[in-house]
Every structure is written in structure tokens, then in C-alpha cells.
Amino acid sequence: FAEKNSKEAQSTLATRILLTLLSLFLFTQVFGLSSVAQVVLGKGSNGQYLSINLAFGIGVTLGIYAAGGVSGAHLNAAITITQCILGNITWTTVAAYIIGQFLGSFMAAATVFALYYDAIYDYTNGNLTVSGPTATAMIFSTYPAPNVSLQGAFFTEFMATVMLILGILVIHDEKNNAATKGIQPMLTGMLVLGIGLGMGLNTGYAINPSRDLPPRIFSAIAGWGTEVFTADHSWWWVPVAAPILGCLAGVFIYKLCIDFHNDPSHETEHEKEQAGSETS
Numbered sequence: 001f002a003e004k005n006s007k008e009a010q011s012t013l014a015t016r017i018l019l020t021l022l023s024l025f026l027f028t029q030v031f032g033l034s035s036v037a038q039v040v041l042g043k044g045s046n047g048q049y050l051s052i053n054l055a056f057g058i059g060v061t062l063g064i065y066a067a068g069g070v071s072g073a074h075l076n077a078a079i080t081i082t083q084c085i086l087g088n089i090t091w092t093t094v095a096a097y098i099i100g101q102f103l104g105s106f107m108a109a110a111t112v113f114a115l116y117y118d119a120i121y122d123y124t125n126g127n128l129t130v131s132g133p134t135a136t137a138m139i140f141s142t143y144p145a146p147n148v149s150l151q152g153a154f155f156t157e158f159m160a161t162v163m164l165i166l167g168i169l170v171i172h173d174e175k176n177n178a179a180t181k182g183i184q185p186m187l188t189g190m191l192v193l194g195i196g197l198g199m200g201l202n203t204g205y206a207i208n209p210s211r212d213l214p215p216r217i218f219s220a221i222a223g224w225g226t227e228v229f230t231a232d233h234s235w236w237w238v239p240v241a242a243p244i245l246g247c248l249a250g251v252f253i254y255k256l257c258i259d260f261h262n263d264p265s266h267e268t269e270h271e272k273e274q275a276g277s278e279t280s
Helices: 002-041 049-071 077-085 091-115 117-124 150-172 181-199 209-224 227-257 269-279
Strands: none
Touching: 002 049, 002 091, 002 117, 002 209, 049 181, 077 091, 077 150, 077 209, 077 227, 091 117, 091 209, 150 181, 150 227, 209 227
16 A cells, blocks of 8 residues: 555656646746747837736736646746745655756747747847847846846845735735635736836846746757856846745745734635535
8 A cells, every 4th residue: 555655646746747847838938938039039019028028927827727726836946945945845846846847947948949940040140149139048038137237136036026925925825815716826927917017127027947047048058058147247046046035035024014913713704705605
């Protein structure tokens, strides 16, 4: 029986990896990265900054709907790591989720590259660059604006992720005033849209190591070279470290300002409604 349970656990783990990969590959990243490609390669005639924000919001929404039932929709490595530090999931589960996230994100970058291969080479005349008038590396990963310091860019990513995790906690906290389960993915997508609209100027709002690092690795392999890691004072580590720290800080702020003040003895509105339905 122990061996059977072990095999079932391994199968469940593999399913979660594949489902997380599927959600990132088919929804979140392909929607988002392809929208950036269309805006850049279309030189503004086939979309604007707003269309990028909308596409990422739609992608996040569909990704959560796709993977929420099995994997809990772990689409962000920073949130996954934070959940582990808080003791909600094990390190083994973290490894499974992050592998799925990174593989899915890498495959999404490869898909968008294949989709826009001809347009990329026409736009760049075959010269794939990270900076300059025909730069295209930003299709796959984020880079700070020229007028933003490394410290300012780090703070931007940190604060954007604080707002992300605060919003997610507000949407999902059953002890507070959580949204109904069916609309939580849509509200999360709107949250990402709002962050992009208000906090995307400085860095392009990566707010997720799984969104930024795997496509950066792909772009280095696909022809942009190691400059994707050395550009802008080796910016690449900021979208990895800042979101993790931002998630931890956001959880602390939420617990300090909201969670600790919720009376656990009181029923939530959702529980009251459910109890009323059962009584009826």
C-alpha cells in the first residue's frame, strides 16, 4: 500500500507540473509575449501599450481558470516560494511548480519566436539586438527604461509585486470579504491589468520570475546572446529577486494591517450564505 500511495503521489505531482506548464504555455505567456511582439514589430500600428496590458490580464485570467482546480494556479514563482516559506506547501511541491512554470514559460517564448520569426528578421535585418533602434529583446523579457536607475527599477518591481500579492490576498481571503470563487480568476486578471496601467512605465512590470527569466534564457540561446544578462547593469536578477521580496513584504503588510484584525470567531459572508442555503 505504501508503494501504491507513493506512485499515486508521484503521479499527482507530475500532473501538477504538466498542468502548470500547460496553463503558462497556452494562456498566460503566449497571450502576453505575442502582444508585445505585435506592438514592437508593428511599429505601433498593430496595438499600443494598452493592448499589452489587456493581453497579459486575459492570459492570467485564462491561466488561473485552466490550472486552478488541480495546481491551485501557481503561475508565479515568487508567490510559490512565499507560500512555502509560510509553511503552506512543501519544498518538493515548490520544485514541481517552478519546473512547470519555467518549462511552460520557455516554451511560450519559443512559440512566439516561431510565430513571429519572419517579422523579427524583417524588422531587424537579421541583427538581433538588446538595445538600439531595432531592438527586439524586450519582446521576451523586461528591461528598465533608459531614465530609470537600477535602484529605482528594483523599487518599482518590489512595490508592483507588493500590490500584486495584496490584491490577491484581498480577492481570496475567506476570513475577510473574499470574492466568489467563480470570479476570482477574472479579478486577478484585472489586478494584473491595473498594475500594468499604473506601474509599468519604469520596468515593464515583470512581477514574476517565471515570466521573465525563462524567456530571457531562450532569447540568449535564440540569437540575442549574453547581452540579455549584462545589459542595463546586469538587470536580469532584479525581476527575479524583487518580486520574491515584494511578495514576502506584501504578506507581512496584509497580516499586520488586515488579517490580524479579522475576528476568526465571526463567520464570513460566504459561510453565512452557505449556512443559510443549507438551512433552507
